[in-house]
Amino acid sequence: MAWLWSSWQEFVDYVHPVSADSRGLFMNAKNGTSFEVDCDLHKAFEELSDALRSLATLGFSGRDNERSDDMSVLDEAHMFVIDLVQAGEELLLHHKRLAQSDAAYGFLSQHDILEHWDRYSATKRILREIDQLVTCIWAATRRRMNQ
Secondary structure, three states: OOEOOOOHHHHHHHHOOOOOOOHHHHHHHHHOOHHHHHHHHHHHHHHHHHHHHHHHHOOOOOOHHHOOOOHHHHHHHHHHHHHHHHHHHHHHHHEHHHHOOHHHHHHHHHHHHHOOHHHHOOOOHHHHHHHHHHHHHHHHHHHHHOO
16 A cells, blocks of 8 residues: 655655656656556565565675675676666655655665765775665565564
């Protein structure tokens, strides 16, 4: 069930989206039927899950002791991180209550990785940042399923 934001500005002030402009998605959510909004919510979760699985195949499992140190996967990982952040922001766009819960805290503190990508990717720090983003999302997923 979707929990929508009162306004676009409320979403921006709370989530600080960094992926492509979601304003059109916000308007669709505000004007769409409950079924359409629930479908969009489900689609965002599926895209988030797909991006997580793709990053896991590249070695980003969310477990520090298994973190990839292979910089050659960076270009591919970048595409999946973009997908992951966009899907995460879309999920939070459709679920205000989730965004305001402790489960979203890690994602909200890590999703600006895209803004810092060039600086982080100059060193192996980017690998740690990707893995931290994955860790935050896995932790949120487990926390939500256990409630």
